[in-house]
Amino acid sequence: MGNLTLDKVCKSFGTVDVIREVDLAVNDGEFCVFVGPSGCGKSTLLRMIAGLEDITSGEVKIDGTVVNTTPPSQREIAMVFQSYALYPHLNVRDNMGLGLKQAGQPRAQIAQTVERAAHMLDLESYLNRRPAELSGGQRQRVAIGRAIVRKPKLFLFDEPLSNLDAALRVQTRIEIANLHRELGATMIYVTHDQVEAMTLADRIVVLRDGRIEQVGAPMELYKNPANEFVAGFIGSPK
Ligand code: ADP
Numbered sequence: 001m002g003n004l005t006l007d008k009v010c011k012s013f014g015t016v017d018v019i020r021e022v023d024l025a026v027n028d029g030e031f032c033v034f035v036g037p038s039g040c041g042k043s044t045l046l047r048m049i050a051g052l053e054d055i056t057s058g059e060v061k062i063d064g065t066v067v068n069t070t071p072p073s074q075r076e077i078a079m080v081f082q083s084y085a086l087y088p089h090l091n092v093r094d095n096m097g098l099g100l101k102q103a104g105q106p107r108a109q110i111a112q113t114v115e116r117a118a119h120m121l122d123l124e125s126y127l128n129r130r131p132a133e134l135s136g137g138q139r140q141r142v143a144i145g146r147a148i149v150r151k152p153k154l155f156l157f158d159e160p161l162s163n164l165d166a167a168l169r170v171q172t173r174i175e176i177a178n179l180h181r182e183l184g185a186t187m188i189y190v191t192h193d194q195v196e197a198m199t200l201a202d203r204i205v206v207l208r209d210g211r212i213e214q215v216g217a218p219m220e221l222y223k224n225p226a227n228e229f230v231a232g233f234i235g236s237p238k
């Protein structure tokens with residue numbers, strides 16, 4: 001399980017409407033990519049789904065239950081940001097296991113879960129290193145590992161590859177696709193990179209100025225963009 005429903009979701013900061021009546025249903029196991037220009041509300045929408053931002057009006061549902069007032073820690077969601085936000089004084093093992101430790105899991109169980117995630121992400125030989133001793137790509141994999149170990153229903157990624165160089169971006173993108181296949185979890189992924197969107201998405205959601213312009217499978221949007229804006233974003237021939 002891990003389906004998400006947004007029902008007329010709105011967000012205002014003071015008098016500024018940033019998210020305007022967004023309706024969306026994301027299926028169990030779906031890989032859904034949000035694209036749109038800078039400032040269109042992608043991060044705000046993710047943060048509302050995660051519970052890091054209040055909802056001005058409308059409903060966010062996970063597996064059919066309204067979670068508008070559910071604290072982030074109880075939403076069974078994991079979020080991976082553009083900046084890795086790892087603890088510099090903890091090694092990879094402890095960075096990945098910290099959430100489980102805070103949740104009171106026994107040490108042996110944490111060790112096993114962390115090792116399994118490290119294996120999945122090719123980080124086994126780095127478990128005793130600190131973040132400063134890792135490359136950018138490895139750090140981002142640790143951040144993803146930290147999300148995996150909590151076995152969330154829903155993964156939220158906010159431009160996770162934008163700090164990586166081109167080669168690492170491709171490699172990490174492939175790892176995220178593999179991870180989606182292995183875990184079968186629902187993923188919502190924000191990017192402004194067309195290639196990432198086209199290759200990762202089951203469906204792409206095109207946002208503009210806090211509203212959804214169009215939702216569809218990558219080739220559907222490519223072949224039948226609703227307007228010039230979508231065509232421009234998806235890279236359809238004019
Ligand atoms: P994106 O991730 O698509 O670049 P954001 O969700 O970060 O866009 O921002 C959407 C809009 O909301 C922007 O105009 C931004 O300035 C505004 N915004 C975001 N967070 C806040 C905040 N805490 N207070 C006021 N305005 C905000």
Ligand code: MG
Pocket residue numbers: 042043044
């Ligand atoms: Mg953003």
